Amino acid sequence: MNNSRRGFLKSSVVGAAAVIGSGTMSGAMAKEFAVRTVKIPHASHFGPFFAHVREGKIVDITPQLDSDANPTAMMKGITDRVMTDSRVKYPCVRKSYLDGKDRGDLRGKEEFVRVTWDVALDLATKAIKKAQKKNGNKAIYNSCYSGWSHPGAFKPNAMAGRFLNQIGGAVGTAGEYSNGAAGPTNPIIVGDMEVYSIQTAHEQIIANTKVMILWGTDLYKTNRIGWSVPSHKNIDTYEEYKKAGIKFISIDPIYTKSAQEFDADWIKIRPNTDVALMMGMMNYLYTSKKYDSAFIKKYTHGFDKFLPYLLGKEDGVAKTPEWAAKLTEIPAKTIRELADTMVSNRTFIAGNWAMQRAHHGEQVDWSIITLASMIGQIGLPGGGFGFSMHYEGGGQAASGKTTVGGMSQGGGNKVNINIPASRMSDLILNPGKTVTFKGGKVTYPKVEVMLSAGASPIGHQQDINELLSAMRTLDTIITVDPWWTPTAKMSDIILPATTTMERDDITSGMSYSNDRIFAMKKVIPARYESQDDYWIFAQLSKRFGKEKGFTRGRTTLQWIEKLYARSYAKKKMGISFKEFWDKGVIKYDVPDSARKYVRHAAFRNDPVANPLKTETGKIQIFSDKFASFGYDDFKGHPVWMEPAEWLGNKELTKKYPLHLVSPHPTYRVHSQLDNTWVQNLHKVQGREPIRISPNDAKKFGVKDGEIVEVYNDRGAVLAGVVVTKTIRDGVVAIEEGAWYSPADATENKTRCNSGQANVLTSSRPTSQMAQATTANTVLVSIRKAGVVKPNLAYNAPKILGA
Amino acid sequence: MCKLLKTLLFSVLLLGLFVQVSASEMYVLVSDTQLKSKDGKIAKLFLGVPIKVVKEKGENVEVVLKGFLFGSKLYSTKNKRLLIATLDKGFKVTKKSVNKVELRGLIEKGSLTVNSAEVWEEHEEFYFDMCSVCHAAPQVPHHSMTEWEALYEPMKGFAKLDKEEAVYLLRYIKSNALDGLIKAKH
Numbered sequence: 012m013n014n015s016r017r018g019f020l021k022s023s024v025v026g027a028a029a030v031i032g033s034g035t036m037s038g039a040m041a042k043e044f045a046v047r048t049v050k051i052p053h054a055s056h057f058g059p060f061f062a063h064v065r066e067g068k069i070v071d072i073t074p075q076l077d078s079d080a081n082p083t084a085m086m087k088g089i090t091d092r093v094m095t096d097s098r099v100k101y102p103c104v105r106k107s108y109l110d111g112k113d114r115g116d117l118r119g120k121e122e123f124v125r126v127t128w129d130v131a132l133d134l135a136t137k138a139i140k141k142a143q144k145k146n147g148n149k150a151i152y153n154s155c156y157s158g159w160s161h162p163g164a165f166k167p168n169a170m171a172g173r174f175l176n177q178i179g180g181a182v183g184t185a186g187e188y189s190n191g192a193a194g195p196t197n198p199i200i201v202g203d204m205e206v207y208s209i210q211t212a213h214e215q216i217i218a219n220t221k222v223m224i225l226w227g228t229d230l231y232k233t234n235r236i237g238w239s240v241p242s243h244k245n246i247d248t249y250e251e252y253k254k255a256g257i258k259f260i261s262i263d264p265i266y267t268k269s270a271q272e273f274d275a276d277w278i279k280i281r282p283n284t285d286v287a288l289m290m291g292m293m294n295y296l297y298t299s300k301k302y303d304s305a306f307i308k309k310y311t312h313g314f315d316k317f318l319p320y321l322l323g324k325e326d327g328v329a330k331t332p333e334w335a336a337k338l339t340e341i342p343a344k345t346i347r348e349l350a351d352t353m354v355s356n357r358t359f360i361a362g363n364w365a366m367q368r369a370h371h372g373e374q375v376d377w378s379i380i381t382l383a384s385m386i387g388q389i390g391l392p393g394g395g396f397g398f399s400m401h402y403e404g405g406g407q408a409a410s411g412k413t414t415v416g417g418m419s420q421g422g423g424n425k426v427n428i429n430i431p432a433s434r435m436s437d438l439i440l441n442p443g444k445t446v447t448f449k450g451g452k453v454t455y456p457k458v459e460v461m462l463s464a465g466a467s468p469i470g471h472q473q474d475i476n477e478l479l480s481a482m483r484t485l486d487t488i489i490t491v492d493p494w495w496t497p498t499a500k501m502s503d504i505i506l507p508a509t510t511t512m513e514r515d516d517i518t519s520g521m522s523y524s525n526d527r528i529f530a531m532k533k534v535i536p537a538r539y540e541s542q543d544d545y546w547i548f549a550q551l552s553k554r555f556g557k558e559k560g561f562t563r564g565r566t567t568l569q570w571i572e573k574l575y576a577r578s579y580a581k582k583k584m585g586i587s588f589k590e591f592w593d594k595g596v597i598k599y600d601v602p603d604s605a606r607k608y609v610r611h612a613a614f615r616n617d618p619v620a621n622p623l624k625t626e627t628g629k630i631q632i633f634s635d636k637f638a639s640f641g642y643d644d645f646k647g648h649p650v651w652m653e654p655a656e657w658l659g660n661k662e663l664t665k666k667y668p669l670h671l672v673s674p675h676p677t678y679r680v681h682s683q684l685d686n687t688w689v690q691n692l693h694k695v696q697g698r699e700p701i702r703i704s705p706n707d708a709k710k711f712g713v714k715d716g717e718i719v720e721v722y723n724d725r726g727a728v729l730a731g732v733v734v735t736k737t738i739r740d741g742v743v744a745i746e747e748g749a750w751y752s753p754a755d756a757t758e759n760k761t762r763c764n765s766g767q768a769n770v771l772t773s774s775r776p777t778s779q780m781a782q783a784t785t786a787n788t789v790l791v792s793i794r795k796a797g798v799v800k801p802n803l804a805y806n807a808p809k810i811l812g813a
Numbered sequence: 814m815c816k817l818l819k820t821l822l823f824s825v826l827l828l829g830l831f832v833q834v835s836a837s838e839m840y841v842l843v844s845d846t847q848l849k850s851k852d853g854k855i856a857k858l859f860l861g862v863p864i865k866v867v868k869e870k871g872e873n874v875e876v877v878l879k880g881f882l883f884g885s886k887l888y889s890t891k892n893k894r895l896l897i898a899t900l901d902k903g904f905k906v907t908k909k910s911v912n913k914v915e916l917r918g919l920i921e922k923g924s925l926t927v928n929s930a931e932v933w934e935e936h937e938e939f940y941f942d943m944c945s946v947c948h949a950a951p952q953v954p955h956h957s958m959t960e961w962e963a964l965y966e967p968m969k970g971f972a973k974l975d976k977e978e979a980v981y982l983l984r985y986i987k988s989n990a991l992d993g994l995i996k997a998k999h
Contacts, residue, residue, distance in 0.1 A: 158947045183949045198963035208967040416973040420945035624962040
């Protein structure tokens with residue numbers, strides 16, 4: 012039994028014992044309460060659970076232990092998220108907007124007015140129709156690009172897209188924030204996105220891997236949550252990793268939870284220099300003739316075009332370990348030893364996603380793939396690379412059976428303009444501007460209306476002050492959300508949505524294993540005046556004469572039953588919907604054959620019969636397609652390019668001597684749960700923690716537990732100091748996702764009282780190719796906070812008539 | 814005035830030529846449509862395959878189909894990305910270059926359409942139903958067949974497709990890809 016599960020159960024037992032011991036609840040009363048309590052199955056990004064409901068109130072949340080091997084504390088925050096005072100209780104409209112004044116500049120600065128659903132929906136309809144009339148549907152910007160809101164079938168982004176498609180479409184988003192650089196690069200290089208692909212099975216890692224490189228990845232942390240419903244089985248599997256005697260090496264500016272659990276060697280790399288390290292290793296492997304030339308010849312294309320760059324024959328700079336040492340601050344000796352270790356042992360490189368969320372992020376996975384090609388173990392059990400071991404229980408074997416999908420956006424989008432993710436502010440601020448994208452071009456239209464549902468752009472978009480300025484130029488901002496998120500507070504029309512606990516839904520777990528279907532049953536009635544996303548967008552569709560097109564005449568339960576009907580459970584196992592719904596869960600067996608899966612093995616075994624889906628059928632160390640784009644910041648082969656902000660920039664570091672990274676949160680899915688008590692587990696005086704090394708803490712004169720101001724030219728935030736030896740000198744970390752809270756909304760670039768990292772990040776794109784986010788390319792400094800105001804991130808704004 | 818008339822006449826002639834050429838291009842509307850050669854051999858055509866109509870012959874039309882032949886399998890491209898027909902043994906083809914061939918024969922008129930959108934109507938609805946749950950559906954002609962295969966492999970799991978559905982959808986995507994069967998769209 013692993014630690015986390017034991018800890019979880021222990022704390023539950025202790026809690027129950029404390030209640031009984033205190034005499035507040037007799038055994039008989041406890042029994043009576045238990046009788047009167049119903050357990051309703053539901054599921055979330057944090058795991059599947061039972062909501063315990065007594066007399067219409069949620070009194071507890073307990074995990075579905077047969078589907079969740081290692082429950083997390085985050086699940087316990089779900090009740091708080093439903094009951095919180097940060098819920099949007101009624102449809103609201105910003106005061107000036109309701110008064111018909113054109114005062115977009117007052118967004119985020121003035122009070123709201125409670126209105127009826129009809130008034131709010133009619134106003135939203137009027138704004139959309141006005142934009143359509145002015146500039147067609149391309150005047151509508153659908154900012155709801157991804158379905159991270161919850162794992163159910165009625166994802167707010169899908170509902171929003173479906174409504175907009177019914178009325179002719181809107182400007183949308185191409186790509187994503189998570190993997191914006193690797194997403195369009197990897198398919199051309201290795202014939203698969205790799206970041207969302209089934210990984211070599213854990214069993215093969217345990218049996219064969221001798222060395223695992225944790226290249227920026229934190230398997231323990233990010234696998235705690237899931238796109239679908241996590242089973243947390245991987246935590247148990249990692250115990251087997253430990254017993255298998257695998258040597259772990261963590262290349263990371265942070266000594267992560269995974270590095271600690273696996274007792275990994277720590278290579279304290281300078282942020283954004285990983286590609287330089289890879290180049291140094293590759294140069295060494297080539298010049299020492301230790302690389303696998305047979306693999307390169309048989310399975311790759313274009314090594315000959317990459318080699319002159321690697322050896323410095325193109326630019327006069329040989330990418331030697333000594334060259335890399337200056338950039339990475341890793342000694343050349345260590346670089347050689349690392350390469351030797353990797354090439355002489357069965358080595359698995361577990362990559363991550365954060366490295367490619369940096370300037371020139373396209374180069375990262377490409378360089379890892381090239382390095383892995385030189386090591387020559389791609390397609391061997393326990394060797395090669397994987398870019399998804401940290402996601403959705405990567406390494407778990409697949410059932411091979413169909414679970415359930417969700418309601419779709421459908422067709423009908425005639426606008427056909429999708430801006431690259433990360434270009435949100437650019438789009439709003441620069442109508443008519445043309446940007447390059449994946450070899451083509453995108454010209455921004457003039458957008459008038461922005462629709463946000465189930466996510467907060469003031470959270471996931473970089474350079475929040477730039478975004479706030481952009482949002483204040485729009486005609487109308489409509490937000491559909493259960494909570495007063497930072498985006499809701501910057502909107503004109505706010506339509507309160509229910510949480511999943513207030514309605515029925517269906518989902519599955521997990522994306523790779525596909526071995527569960529879960530009922531997400533309604534636990535309590537809708538709170539206040541909130542309505543389901545489905546209802547809200549059906550009502551909007553109705554105002555455009557498109558209600559039937561949106562609903563197809565179905566209730567939500569009929570949609571759920573329709574989605575279930577496509578599953579293996581219904582089609583092959585004959586389990587009726589009623590039986591499933593009564594039980595709340597379907598479990599599929601995972602065949603033993605799936606535990607033998609080795610990624611790229613088919614290609615390795617017969618590259619002619621099983622070519623990669625690339626230009627040549629091989630790994631493209633050089634790509635003619637990419638070379639043909641003719642960009643100066645993205646070439647035909649991987650290269651190291653100096654990022655715009657990094658610790659090697661002598662000028663910039665004079666003013667901003669610290670590199671800020673903003674990794675995935677430990678206790679959230681992005682911004683989700685930030686408005687719950689769970690945050691007490693890590694916040695420092697109610698602010699997002701900033702991790703800093705003891706040397707840097709001393710240098711800047713800051714102490715553990717102190718609130719400091721972190722700042723650069725783009726803005727400033729308050730954060731709570733955590734001094735720790737688990738971060739290297741020169742680097743600080745603020746986890747992404749804290750809710751933005753302006754100290755004084757009337758002031759330009761006002762300080763964020765909460766610690767939202769994206770106040771400090773830049774909206775600079777990765778390159779002319781992917782135009783992806785560069786959230787991890789940021790320099791900052793720290794100073795004393797001075798007078799500190801309360802963090803009001805989770806307070807509802809002033810609402811007239813409420 | 815004379816010049817204007819001449820321009821108009823020329824434009825009308827050009828338009829007429831365009832209509833004629835366009836009308837000769839048709840698409841297979843029904844899976845496994847049979848193309849029968851003079852000597853009675855059969856080639857089975859996949860959905861959406863473009864053919865050129867040479868002339869009408871009662872219920873049938875005489876058509877020409879081009880492709881790249883490997884054994885009995887005809888592909889749309891020389892890198893064999895999309896199978897478009899399977900041929901009876903002994904089906905006589907006209908060789909144009911190494912693998913490039915031309916097939917000639919009769920097809921039942923009702924199995925063809927001039928409107929490629931009609932061919933893919935059901936597929937398109939399925940595509941949007943399956944591929945716009947987590948994100949907006951990408952425009953199919955924006956990627957080549959190879960690129961689509963690279964994107965499709967990881968994404969089909971998220972779309973919860975069974976094996977049959979996965980084949981059905983990939984056929985639509987590849988047929989409508991940048992280098993697929995529907996050239997006119999690009």
